[in-house]
Amino acid sequence: MSIPLTSARWTHVALPCDDVDKTIEFYTSMIPLTVVARFRVDDGETVWLANDPRFQTPFVLVLVSFDEDKGHEQGLLKPFAHIGIEVPSRADVDAFAELARTAGYLHWEPRQMPDPIGYICALRDPDGNVVEIAYGQRVFDTVSAQLAQS
Structure with missing residues (x-):
């Protein structure tokens, strides 16, 4: 289902990464995202990841790996800047933490x-x-409640 574009729309955040496959593995195993597109451009590779496609308000995390930056630290969101993921229960937070702790990502x-x-x-x-x-x-x-009131 396509929602007509009638004004500016928030769609994605793009982050540079060094090793595309390693970063895809993180976001698909540690975070509930799936790869929705992957393509090569002249100077690197781009991957689009999104939450479950059943959601009506997709938001995309774009990973970009430039050939010239291979082997160099790429992280931008640290120590506090972050991407936020909302989960349905406290137990989910604990489960994510345990998975990340075990994998060395907590x-x-x-x-x-x-x-x-x-x-x-x-x-x-x-x-x-x-x-x-x-x-x-x-x-x-x-945000949904505020939009419903306007």
């Missing part, structure tokens, strides 16, 4: 933060970028 241990932050942990991708996993933050619900 950045922040799970912790309860004051409202509206909620219960969170964070993972660190292969390039050092931070991904926050949150329960109770209600970002999507809050």
